[in-house]
Amino acid sequence: xxxxxxxxxxxxxxxxxxxxxxxxxxxxxxxxxxxxxxxxxxxxxxxxxxxxxxxxxxxxxxxxxxxxxxxxxxxxxxxxxxxxxxxxxxxxxxxxxxxxxxxxxxxxxxxxxxxxxxxxxxxxxxxxxxxxxxxxxxxxxxxxxxxxxxxxxxxxxxxxxxxxxxxxxxxxxxxxxxxxxxxxxxxxxxxxxxxxxxxxxxxxxxxxxxxxxxxxxxxxxxxxxxxxxx
Amino acid sequence: xxxxxxxxxxxxxxxxxxxxxxxxxxxxxxxxxxxxxxxxxxxxxxxxxxxxxxxxxxxxxxxxxxxxxxxxxxxxxxxxxxxxxxxxxxxxxxxxxxxxxxxxxxxxxxxxxxxxxxxxxxxxxxxxxxxxxxxxxxxxxxxxxxxx
Numbered sequence: 001x002x003x004x005x006x007x008x009x010x011x012x013x014x015x016x017x018x019x020x021x022x023x024x025x026x027x028x029x030x031x032x033x034x035x036x037x038x039x040x041x042x043x044x045x046x047x048x049x050x051x052x053x054x055x056x057x058x059x060x061x062x063x064x065x066x067x068x069x070x071x072x073x074x075x076x077x078x079x080x081x082x083x084x085x086x087x088x089x090x091x092x093x094x095x096x097x098x099x100x101x102x103x104x105x106x107x108x109x110x111x112x113x114x115x116x117x118x119x120x121x122x123x124x125x126x127x128x129x130x131x132x133x134x135x136x137x138x139x140x141x142x143x144x145x146x147x148x149x150x151x152x153x154x155x156x157x158x159x160x161x162x163x164x165x166x167x168x169x170x171x172x173x174x175x176x177x178x179x180x181x182x183x184x185x186x187x188x189x190x191x192x193x194x195x196x197x198x199x200x201x202x203x204x205x206x207x208x209x210x211x212x213x214x215x216x217x218x219x220x221x222x223x224x225x226x227x228x229x230x
Numbered sequence: 231x232x233x234x235x236x237x238x239x240x241x242x243x244x245x246x247x248x249x250x251x252x253x254x255x256x257x258x259x260x261x262x263x264x265x266x267x268x269x270x271x272x273x274x275x276x277x278x279x280x281x282x283x284x285x286x287x288x289x290x291x292x293x294x295x296x297x298x299x300x301x302x303x304x305x306x307x308x309x310x311x312x313x314x315x316x317x318x319x320x321x322x323x324x325x326x327x328x329x330x331x332x333x334x335x336x337x338x339x340x341x342x343x344x345x346x347x348x349x350x351x352x353x354x355x356x357x358x359x360x361x362x363x364x365x366x367x368x369x370x371x372x373x374x375x376x377x378x
Contacts, residue, residue: 012265
């Protein structure tokens with residue numbers, strides 16, 4: 001448990017995490033967030049970077065061996081002293097394991113063998129491979145909706161659903177941390193969710209715009225666009 | 231042994247003042263840090279934030295009043311009473327001050343986003359103040375029974 005009042009000024013200087021999702025303009029850029037995070041001690045800054053690295057998809061390559069990834073996670077978890085942060089990382093890895101299992105089954109794979117995921121549910125999932133939610137309704141009630149969205153082949157809604165679940169997990173932990181280091185890390189992780197949320201929105205908007213443009217231009221096959229493109 | 235009992239009596243006389251000062255300094259520091267942070271994020275209303283930060287300063291005043299009320303020639307007969315009342319009143323003030331500081335910090339953090347809840351957000355801090363006043367008033371009442 002960190003000093004409960006260690007980062008009072010830092011937390012108070014950040015816009016509320018709820019506002020991140022409702023604002024028309026992002027209330028806090030990563031640049032400004034990083035400036036505020038300069039108030040962290042060097043040890044805490046290192047822990048924050050470690051947690052972000054563990055949870056960032058950008059840090060994982062498609063060709064990474066799952067055994068190596070899990071071993072790396074376990075080693076990194078040993079360096080995180082705060083039980084809340086360890087719990088957050090474990091929950092996120094278990095969420096990813098469950099989603100990975102859904103994807104594998106959707107692809108038509110049979111139950112995986114050997115080391116294939118992280119956390120306490122891996123054996124349980126393999127043992128209940130045929131069940132739509134791997135009989136995890138009680139511990140992962142969000143899995144049913146995820147399974148429906150995956151079956152419907154709606155990746156954008158699925159992504160939002162996962163982000164929503166992740167946000168709720170963080171909210172649950174945030175209730176016990178007001179001004180300590182854990183509160184700062186939880187805020188940054190929420191900011192990352194907001195960032196991905198905003199990106200998924202802008203990507204969807206760009207796709208929609210492109211589709212509409214192509215539809216509209218189809219009626220004018222002889223139209224010469226600026227720059228000579230047709 | 232008598233000297234030790236008398237020393238405890240003196241400790242009891244000064245404890246509410248010392249612990250009250252610690253309470254106020256920690257409480258004001260916590261709330262003050264929150265107000266500084268909130269000033270970075272808001273465009274105005276800074277005076278309100280600074281005003282709330284000073285809320286926990288009342289505990290040192292209560293401590294001073296209790297100290298003067300308890301202050302008398304310490305004897306083996308009255309040292310126990312002075313020690314018990316002074317120390318426990320001081321501990322009560324200490325906790326009230328620290329937690330009021332945290333309550334004020336939370337109020338500042340919330341009201342920077344929603345200025346309309348400013349008054350309501352102060353309710354927990356006011357309730358904690360009430361508990362501090364209980365400790366203060368009843369320390370005065372009970373101290374009347376300690377032999378001079």
